[in-house]
Amino acid sequence: MRICLVTTFPPSRHHLSEYGFHLAEGLRRQEIDFTILGDVYAPGQPEQPELPGFTVRRCWRVGALGNALRITNAVREIRPDIVWFNLVYSTFGANPIAAFAGLCTPELVRAAGFRTHVTLHHLMALCDLKHADIAFPRVYRSAGSIVTRSLLRADSVSVLLERYKHILQQQYGAKNIGVRPHGTLGQPHPPDAALRPPNEFRMLAFGKWGRYKRLETPLEALSAVLSKVPNASLIIAGCDHPNRPGYLAQLKEKWGSNPHIKFLGYLDEDKLEDVFRAAHVAVMPYLSSGGPSGVAHIAARFGLPIVAADVEDFVRLAGEEGLAIDTYETGNSADLASHLIALAHDPERQARMAEQNYQEALRSTMPRIVASYLAEFERLLNKSKQLPTAPQGEATAA
Numbered sequence: 001m002r003i004c005l006v007t008t009f010p011p012s013r014h015h016l017s018e019y020g021f022h023l024a025e026g027l028r029r030q031e032i033d034f035t036i037l038g039d040v041y042a043p044g045q046p047e048q049p050e051l052p053g054f055t056v057r058r059c060w061r062v063g064a065l066g067n068a069l070r071i072t073n074a075v076r077e078i079r080p081d082i083v084w085f086n087l088v089y090s091t092f093g094a095n096p097i098a099a100f101a102g103l104c105t106p107e108l109v110r111a112a113g114f115r116t117h118v119t120l121h122h123l124m125a126l127c128d129l130k131h132a133d134i135a136f137p138r139v140y141r142s143a144g145s146i147v148t149r150s151l152l153r154a155d156s157v158s159v160l161l162e163r164y165k166h167i168l169q170q171q172y173g174a175k176n177i178g179v180r181p182h183g184t185l186g187q188p189h190p191p192d193a194a195l196r197p198p199n200e201f202r203m204l205a206f207g208k209w210g211r212y213k214r215l216e217t218p219l220e221a222l223s224a225v226l227s228k229v230p231n232a233s234l235i236i237a238g239c240d241h242p243n244r245p246g247y248l249a250q251l252k253e254k255w256g257s258n259p260h261i262k263f264l265g266y267l268d269e270d271k272l273e274d275v276f277r278a279a280h281v282a283v284m285p286y287l288s289s290g291g292p293s294g295v296a297h298i299a300a301r302f303g304l305p306i307v308a309a310d311v312e313d314f315v316r317l318a319g320e321e322g323l324a325i326d327t328y329e330t331g332n333s334a335d336l337a338s339h340l341i342a343l344a345h346d347p348e349r350q351a352r353m354a355e356q357n358y359q360e361a362l363r364s365t366m367p368r369i370v371a372s373y374l375a376e377f378e379r380l381l382n383k384s385k386q387l388p389t390a391p392q393g394e395a396t397a398a
Contacts, residue, residue: 001377002033004075006105007086009038011048013266014062014242016121019294020086021269022185023119024054026370037074060102062242063093068105075109082377083109085118087151089144094243096143103147106154115380116154117373119180122289123164124148148172155380158373160292163316178376181321182292183369184301186269188361191303191354195278201225201232201344204279204304206267207295209236210244217285217309217333219255224337226260229344234283237264237275276302280350281343287330289313296323303358305350307339322360324353 005027007020020036027034036054040061041047050056059074060067075083085106092102110116124144151157152172158180159165168174196202203225207213218234225232240247252263267275276282282299289311296314299306300323308314310327318325326343329335343350 001082001374001381002078002080003027003377004035004037004078004080004083005086006037006071006083008062008091009036009054009056010051010269012039012041013239014039015088015091016086018185018269019121021051022183022366023084023086023370023373026366028053029367030370030374032374035078035080037071060092062091063095063098065098065101067092067098067102068108071105072108072112075114076112081115081381083114083116084373084377085116085154086121087118088121089124089147100143100147104150107150110154115377115384117156117158117377117380118151118154119158119373120151120164121160121292123159123167152176156376158376161313161316162320163313180369180372181364182294182297183364183366184297184361185294185366186272186298186301188301188358188365189273189277189303190358191351192277193351196280196350198347199231200280201229201340202235202279203232203281203283203340204235204237204275205283205285206237206275206298207284208238208241210247211241212288213241213284213286215251215285217331217336218283219251219261220333221337221340222258222260224334225340225344228341232340232344233260233262235262235264235275235279237267239266272298273302276304279304281305281307281340283336283340284308284314285336286311286314292317292321296325297361297364300357300361303354303361305343305353306357307336307343321364322356324356326353 005024008014008017009020010017024036036056038056038058040058057074059070089103090099093099106116106118149172152174156176156178158178160182162179165177165179168177205215205218209215215236222234255261256263264275276298282295282304284293284295284306286309292313296306296317306323306325308325308327309330311330314325314327317323326339328339
């Protein structure tokens with residue numbers, strides 16, 4: 001089986017690049033013949049060598065209008081059996097025209113005679129557009145509906161929550177939808193009490209900040225937490241959202257002198273273990289959701305309790321995947337503080353939540369998730385072989 005994986009990919013830091021890496025690592029471990037069709041680095045990001053062990057062809061650029069044609073031409077040259085798209089609606093750009101044009105790529109590739117699979121991390125119908133500075137939300141949603149119908153013309157589509165599958169079936173009549181959980185990004189590590197000393201309470205906030213992921217709520221909650229938990233600290237890691245440059249710099253200027261706050265900046269993959277395993281709780285202060293949280297799954301990977309805003313996707317994530325997530329009223333710093341204080345004063349509950357998340361991480365490792373995708377791709381290939389004449393088979397013959 002030969003695969004083209006269309007995704008953002010490190011050292012790019014655009015949406016889903018880390019997830020794209022873990023999908024590619026899963027394919028590499030399965031010894032699959034695959035090529036990554038990746039994005040050219042964002043402007044201003046220094047060029048770095050490609051990660052060893054991967055065949056990467058950087059044939060498209062975030063924000064460019066010609067991505068669909070560039071990707072399709074690359075696919076024609078490589079002639080894979082399956083073209084796998086790892087997508088959110090903003091993968092190909094924040095500009096709506098560039099985003100719309102790029103998201104038509106799966107349909108164009110399929111029209112060229114290749115089998116396609118789309119992993120769709122969220123749904124436009126559930127996005128809260130007021131956090132995205134959208135001037136004409138009705139137009140945006142209409143375009144999103146058109147794009148969704150286009151994506152559903154892929155040979156098959158994977159979503160990450162049962163809720164998404166039901167919406168696509170009910171609103172669009174989709175019949176080619178499968179649910180595959182987000183998965184654990186990397187090797188799970190059991191919680192280690194020695195790394196989380198009881199005389200401290202380290203609250204970790206990690207992500208791409210400034211859009212719907214915002215830090216004002218935990219920063220405002222900190223003084224209330226410190227009044228009851230004097231040894232608490234807030235650790236902020238990650239980088240600005242691509243559409244919110246300068247957000248973290250502004251917060252650091254205002255809060256950076258506080259000895260209970262640490263700004264760590266962007267964390268490379270090899271730095272995650274040290275930071276997450278030493279924290280006592282992961283705080284997810286979101287205003288809305290962009291899909292099942294990668295941060296929640298990283299927290300689970302390192303056996304970390306989670307306190308998150310009461311966003312429906314997090315509630316569903318806890319129910320469908322069994323993650324231990326304590327929720328507070330979205331945007332309410334006093335409520336967040338009360339939840340953090342209660343958890344800080346209950347080390348036994350911390351331990352239970354940590355162990356529950358670690359066990360869930362063991363059940364949903366990326367090798368298992370990637371194996372599920374490969375089984376679906378085999379199904380598609382076997383289905384096409386049963387057809388008397390199949391243009392796709394002719395187009396992808398080696």
